[in-house]
Amino acid sequence: MRTPIGNPPKIPFSQSPLPVPDLVHSHSRNPAAPRLMASCGAGDAASAQPRASISHVIFDMDGLLLDTEGFYTEVQEKILARYDKVFDWSLKAKMMGKKAAESARIFVDECGLNGLLTPEQFLEERESMLQALFPSCTKLPGVLRLVHHLHANGVPMAVATGSHKRHFALKTQNHQEMFSLMHHVVMGDDPEVKAGKPSPDIFLAAMRRFEGGVEPSKCLVFEDAPSGVAAAKNAGMSVVMVPDPRLDVSYHKGADQVLSSLLDFKPAEWGLPAFKE
Numbered sequence: 001m002r003t004p005i006g007n008p009p010k011i012p013f014s015q016s017p018l019p020v021p022d023l024v025h026s027h028s029r030n031p032a033a034p035r036l037m038a039s040c041g042a043g044d045a046a047s048a049q050p051r052a053s054i055s056h057v058i059f060d061m062d063g064l065l066l067d068t069e070g071f072y073t074e075v076q077e078k079i080l081a082r083y084d085k086v087f088d089w090s091l092k093a094k095m096m097g098k099k100a101a102e103s104a105r106i107f108v109d110e111c112g113l114n115g116l117l118t119p120e121q122f123l124e125e126r127e128s129m130l131q132a133l134f135p136s137c138t139k140l141p142g143v144l145r146l147v148h149h150l151h152a153n154g155v156p157m158a159v160a161t162g163s164h165k166r167h168f169a170l171k172t173q174n175h176q177e178m179f180s181l182m183h184h185v186v187m188g189d190d191p192e193v194k195a196g197k198p199s200p201d202i203f204l205a206a207m208r209r210f211e212g213g214v215e216p217s218k219c220l221v222f223e224d225a226p227s228g229v230a231a232a233k234n235a236g237m238s239v240v241m242v243p244d245p246r247l248d249v250s251y252h253k254g255a256d257q258v259l260s261s262l263l264d265f266k267p268a269e270w271g272l273p274a275f276k277e
């Protein structure tokens with residue numbers, strides 16, 4: 001019998017103890033799956049006082065701009081199956097968004113593989129499978145519309161990804177036009193990024209590279225991972241979370257806003273130019 005890893009969520013989405021969650025069915029990664037959308041704090045309506053006065057935007061990449069998280073899951077499931085164990089979303093939540101070496105250490109420790117597999121062997125083993133999958137990744141719903149809208153309105157944008165340079169090149173090779181609209185990209189192997197998310201390093205580095213100087217309170221981060229949401233808050237920034245519906249809702253509470261999809265994002269709520277519908 002296979003051994004589940006970690007502690008699978010015990011609270012189904014429909015019985016969440018969090019306040020005022022709305023079930024939404026539109027625009028999800030998997031249209032068949034209802035998704036949870038929770039709004040925290042003031043400013044739900046575009047006509048109300050903005051939640052913040054945002055001037056600059058920083059996007060996470062994996063699982064937010066590009067649909068690559070499923071590739072990591074698929075490959076890690078294959079590796080664990082060899083040890084007669086199953087990969088689950090409580091482990092996924094701990095690994096996602098982190099630098100490769102950090103998430104490899106978590107994988108080995110949490111799965112009880114010490115003595116059987118080193119983090120380095122894990123990374124080596126998954127590498128060829130990931131390299132084959134990355135170039136086929138697609139953009140997530142609402143990404144292009146939002147990036148084009150912000151660019152057309154002169155809002156400076158950057159990307160802050162735990163991904164290292166080689167993987168970034170493979171993932172983005174078919175999305176050059178979109179990435180060319182970013183002012184800059186900061187990757188996990190950048191010398192200024194001493195520690196991965198949830199450290200604020202990567203978001204602070206991304207902020208410093210904008211021209212003209214900008215304060216954290218003027219930056220809005222878009223993230224899908226719990227570690228990324230924590231990193232943005234540790235950097236003193238506002239954060240919109242667009243989580244996978246399989247992620248337990250307890251991970252939503254650090255975010256300033258939780259959306260089902262970027263298609264649900266309303267720029268005016270954040271003091272940004274509204275979409276012209």
Ligand SMILES: O=P(O)(O)OC[C@H](O)CO
Pocket residue numbers: 060061062063072095096097098099160161162163164225228
């Ligand atoms: O989510 P990102 O873009 O920070 O990427 C982190 C890892 O590469 C994948 O979880």
Ligand SMILES: [Mg+2]
Pocket residue numbers: 060061062063064096097223224225228
């Ligand atoms: Mg991510």
